[in-house]
Amino acid sequence: MFEVAGLTGLPEAASERAEELFQQHRRQIFRQTDQLFAKLMLFQWVACIIIAILVSPRTWDGASSQIHIHVWSAIFIGGAISLFPVWMTRVWPGAVATRYVIAVAQMLMSALLIALTGGRIETHFHVFGSLVVLSFYRDWRVLVPATIVVALDHFLRGIYLPYSVYGVLSASPWRSVEHAGWVIFENIFLVISCFRSIHEMRFIANRTAALEASDQRSRQLFDDAPIGMAVVALGNEKFKQVNARFTEMVGYSDAELMTRTPFDITHPDDLAESQRLVKAMLRGTERCSVEKRYLRSDGGILWAARTACIIRDKDGKPRDFLIMVEDITERKHAEEALRGAKKEADRANQAKSEFLSRMSHELRTPLNAILGFGQLLERQNPTSQQRGRVEHIMSAGRHLLNLINEVLDLSRIEAGHLQLSVEPVAVAEVLNEALDLMRPLAAERSMDLTVTTEFTENLWILADRQRLKQVLLNLLTNAVKYAPVGGRVAVSVIQPEARKTQVVVSDSGAGIATEKLARLFTPFDRLDVEDSGVEGTGLGLALCQRLMHAMGGDIGVDSAVGKGSAFWIELPAADSPLAGLPKSRTVGAGDVSAATGGTILYIEDNLSNLTLVEQMLAEQSNIHLLTAMQGGLGLDLARQHLPDLILLDLHLPDIGGHEVLARLRSEKLTRDIPIVVISADATKGQIQRLMAAGVRAYLTKPLDIGEFFRVIDEAMGSRDRQLEKAVA
Amino acid sequence: MSTRKNILITALLGATWMVALAFGARVLFKYETTPGSVGPISAAWPSVSMIRRQTDKPTLLMLAHPRCPCTRASIGELAEIMAHSVGKVNAFVLFVKPPGADVTWDDTDLRRSAADIPGVTVLSDENGVEAARFGAETSGHTLVFDRNGTLVFSGGITASRGHAGPNAGENAILAAVKQEPIQYSRTPVFGCSLTKCKSATEGKLCSK
Amino acid sequence: MNSEPENVDQRWLPNAALFSKMKIVVIDDEPANVALLEAMLDEGGYTRVKTVTDSRLAMEICVDFEPDLVLLDLMMPHVDGFSILESLRAAAGESFLPVIVLTADANETTKLRALRAGATDFLLKPFDQLEVLLRMANLLETRRLHLQLDTQLAAYADAVRERTSELREAQVQLQKSEC
Structure with missing residues (x-):
């Protein structure tokens, strides 16, 4: 009944929904126009009657009169014309038949009006007006019956009537034809207008359908999102809209939330921060994320990762907040558990370190007696049998002492207490020192200890000198100890990459089975060599590995049973610190002034640094430089020579720099000698501690030559002044 | 529903x-x-008529009921005709006054609008004497006599009752004025009856 | 790695005769250690040795005995080595009293703390006896020099005082003669 057929040339409906919307819109227009006509009909009826009464109230017959037939026509015909369509609009609103009836009735009303007004040409405007009003239906077909009625009316009046009177067509029928022509002319534009309207309605329907679909998608995204989502009004800051997940997370119902603000359900401890963030957002932050706690309706706490952003209206004015909430309660609990576990582990680790430290103390005390009395026994002219037994005691005691030391070292590294001084070190220097120490043992076992690669003096690596030496000695000792008597140990230095240097210690031992290689660096795992009679703690390689890693290097082994083993260490290459030193200095601002001359003692284990300072002071004839490569020696030299200035490195092989410093400061003789510390460790805390301990100045490696001379000059000058004062 | x-x-x-x-x-x-009745029409200007016919132009005479609404269309058409033939015709509109009617009876809007037409002389026809002389029984009946007083047209100048618009009578009068051949010299008259005579509608003679 | 010196006996007792009269105090709560040190000092030729195992008595004995050198353990019940060190320093005043700390505590911080508190030297247990004796000998030598210096200074001071008074007298004489 309502279908709209024949709308060819219109765009295909985008979807069923678009079609539905379109039809809905049409129905609405049909009904509205029906209602309009219902009122118009009644109005026209009344108007007709009034016009009839005004224009032709009575008809006359000489002096007598009676009510004019027009009045009766207006009342009855007008009523007949209008009442049926009005009834139709009530019973069949929007129906096709209704608007056809209306179209016919409206044009009949025109005809009636024209009749009542005596065919006044002005009344014809009613015809055109009616057609326009009919086009309100946006259905071109209603114009058809309307036009037919008009045409018929005109035909009757303009053609049929004259013809019936005169028998032939008069000249005037063409006026009727003209009238019809104008009606058709108008109709053409009305039809075009109808089609355009329909086209627009289709367009709107399609757009609305698309918008609805998009809206539907957004709504579904919002409703079915796996995270909690809520829209909060900017004005009163109350919830406007929440999705299911959000209500589920906070435990409040939709309705309960609508009367609350997000602050109402925020944990009191997070409230201030939340309020601050909201203010920040109002000041222009588009989006902010925070981890906060919400209070659930059941009193529980919800840990949430909350992201908020501002929703703006089309003018760009902030309208609402969109809040997205992710439940991270479990993660938070896991984090807490993890933190707890870490704390526990740290505590356990600390306890372990303390335990080891105490154990070391407790073990050392009895060991002291064992080794001490052993030494006494050794010197009391024992018999050879007794001597053998005492040697066993001493050997076992020393082994135990080694073990304790290594365990302590290991625990220090693992606790991160080990202090390293990583600086450029000449490989050749350290390696030669280690080899020199190993030669007696190698000779004892008739082993061939050779350096297979000629390495240059200029090969530098970044390492802690002492620790590097310790690692090398360990590897060499292992090689010498585990290789058979008369075997061969070879050391080579290679550069596998441009900025890396490897030292390889290979032996002609039994080699290690591949499956055991992985256990090599495990503490106390001696790879079942306990029965071989070779002494060892099983800690050496584990310690080496940790030291190498701490220095930023690596350690590894290539080995095969029967082919010997090749242990290698790898460290980053470094530039020679001597490279930057000018060959011949011109006398200038950097020089020690002529007035300040005297003796300087430099305590430093790194030969390259010693060389550097030696070269720098070589041209200073008034300065006598003493050097010591060990702390003990340095102390002795200090006591003997009482130098004017002591330059002190903090990392020394026997007695640490701090200890040397403490001893120098504690002895009356050396207490007043100014001390300048030279170290690679430039942390602020370290410098402050040293300055508090009475150090005159602190120089960091690599040395700045100007700074070096300035400090020396200043330190020695002040020493002179102090002496002058003392003499005075 | x-x-x-x-x-x-x-x-x-x-x-x-x-x-x-x-x-x-x-x-x-x-x-x-349905046209109104027409009485016996003389082919020439009745000599007894009180209206002075001038011989320099054709004479147009309309008999009208002063209160007939249908005649409004006829007066409208007369105005149209006069507009086309000013100075070429002497026009008279005679408003018929029934016996016993008071002085103001025919002082109507219709009469005033007729009087407003240039070149039209409005006259009162007491008791419909003149109407009877000319044989007009229906309001809007128009007669045209030539300069010689010969009747050249008789009939209504509306196409239907009270209906404005072009019609044969009008065309005929305009032709007559221009002394052209007339297509229809007799047309039906649509309007109120001028006399009380009921039989007029039947076309019968109606005596006073 | 710990290269043990060979043929210890050859270089044993370096300056035994020189320091045999020096007074040594050993403070250690561990009887075995005390016994060991006593035996070692005896072998080293030291004849005037006093040992204390109860740290509460340590200061009293030190004040009475006036030692030339103290061998001190740190970890002791009642009074620990650090407070004894401080007391010793306070008692010794300007004079040079060498204190060698012998402890089993291998912590770096302990060592520094001890040195800061006034320990002259620090040795870790178990110690090498020769090393202990050598360090003792060095410190005793320093002590001897200090004492010598003090004596000489005192003598110089006396001489200066004497000379000053002579000069003053001469001045007075001169003034008198001028008048």
Whole structure:
């Protein structure tokens, strides 16, 4: 009944929904126009009657009169014309038949009006007006019956009537034809207008359908999102809209939330921060994320990762907040558990370190007696049998002492207490020192200890000198100890990459089975060599590995049973610190002034640094430089020579720099000698501690030559002044 | 709502509506197209007429009922005719005053609008004496005599009752004025009856 | 790695005769250690040795005995080595009293703390006896020099005082003669 057929040339409906919307819109227009006509009909009826009464109230017959037939026509015909369509609009609103009836009735009303007004040409405007009003239906077909009625009316009046009177067509029928022509002319534009309207309605329907679909998608995204989502009004800051997940997370119902603000359900401890963030957002932050706690309706706490952003209206004015909430309660609990576990582990680790430290103390005390009395026994002219037994005691005691030391070292590294001084070190220097120490043992076992690669003096690596030496000695000792008597140990230095240097210690031992290689660096795992009679703690390689890693290097082994083993260490290459030193200095601002001359003692284990300072002071004839490569020696030299200035490195092989410093400061003789510390460790805390301990100045490696001379000059000058004062 | 019964009722009502409208239309149509009666018309200017006919121009004479609404269209058409033939015709409109009517009876809007037409002389026809002389029995009856007083046209100048618009009578008068051949010298007259005589509608003679 | 010196006996007792009269105090709560040190000092030729195992008595004995050198353990019940060190320093005043700390505590911080508190030297247990004796000998030598210096200074001071008074007298004489 309502279908709209024949709308060819219109765009295909985008979807069923678009079609539905379109039809809905049409129905609405049909009904509205029906209602309009219902009122118009009644109005026209009344108007007709009034016009009839005004224009032709009575008809006359000489002096007598009676009510004019027009009045009766207006009342009855007008009523007949209008009442049926009005009834139709009530019973069949929007129906096709209704608007056809209306179209016919409206044009009949025109005809009636024209009749009542005596065919006044002005009344014809009613015809055109009616057609326009009919086009309100946006259905071109209603114009058809309307036009037919008009045409018929005109035909009757303009053609049929004259013809019936005169028998032939008069000249005037063409006026009727003209009238019809104008009606058709108008109709053409009305039809075009109808089609355009329909086209627009289709367009709107399609757009609305698309918008609805998009809206539907957004709504579904919002409703079915796996995270909690809520829209909060900017004005009163109350919830406007929440999705299911959000209500589920906070435990409040939709309705309960609508009367609350997000602050109402925020944990009191997070409230201030939340309020601050909201203010920040109002000041222009588009989006902010925070981890906060919400209070659930059941009193529980919800840990949430909350992201908020501002929703703006089309003018760009902030309208609402969109809040997205992710439940991270479990993660938070896991984090807490993890933190707890870490704390526990740290505590356990600390306890372990303390335990080891105490154990070391407790073990050392009895060991002291064992080794001490052993030494006494050794010197009391024992018999050879007794001597053998005492040697066993001493050997076992020393082994135990080694073990304790290594365990302590290991625990220090693992606790991160080990202090390293990583600086450029000449490989050749350290390696030669280690080899020199190993030669007696190698000779004892008739082993061939050779350096297979000629390495240059200029090969530098970044390492802690002492620790590097310790690692090398360990590897060499292992090689010498585990290789058979008369075997061969070879050391080579290679550069596998441009900025890396490897030292390889290979032996002609039994080699290690591949499956055991992985256990090599495990503490106390001696790879079942306990029965071989070779002494060892099983800690050496584990310690080496940790030291190498701490220095930023690596350690590894290539080995095969029967082919010997090749242990290698790898460290980053470094530039020679001597490279930057000018060959011949011109006398200038950097020089020690002529007035300040005297003796300087430099305590430093790194030969390259010693060389550097030696070269720098070589041209200073008034300065006598003493050097010591060990702390003990340095102390002795200090006591003997009482130098004017002591330059002190903090990392020394026997007695640490701090200890040397403490001893120098504690002895009356050396207490007043100014001390300048030279170290690679430039942390602020370290410098402050040293300055508090009475150090005159602190120089960091690599040395700045100007700074070096300035400090020396200043330190020695002040020493002179102090002496002058003392003499005075 | 769209039940079978409703459809039936609607169809019945619709049919009734159409029938009623057809009937109404027919009644109205018939009323409009039924001409009034015409009395005995003399072929020449009646000498007894009180109206002075001038011989320099043709003379147009309309007999009208001062209160007939249908005659408004005739006066309108007269105005149209006069507009086309000013100075070429002497026009008179005689408003018939029935016996016993008071002085103001014929002082109507219709009369005033007739008097407003340039070149038209409005006269009162007491007791319809002149109407009877000219044989006019229906309001709007128009007669045209040539300069010699010979009747050249007699009839209404509306196409139907009270209906403005072009019509044969008008065309005939305009032709007569221009002394052209006239297509229809007799046309039906649509309007109120000038006399009380009921039989006038039947075309019978009606004596005073 | 710990290269043990060979043929210890050859270089044993370096300056035994020189320091045999020096007074040594050993403070250690561990009887075995005390016994060991006593035996070692005896072998080293030291004849005037006093040992204390109860740290509460340590200061009293030190004040009475006036030692030339103290061998001190740190970890002791009642009074620990650090407070004894401080007391010793306070008692010794300007004079040079060498204190060698012998402890089994291998912590770096302990060592520094001890040195800061006034320990002259620090040795870790178990110690090498020769090393202990050598360090003792060095410190005793320093002590001897200090004492010598003090004596000489005192003598110089006396001489200066004497000379000053002579000069003053001469001045007075001169003034008198001028008048």
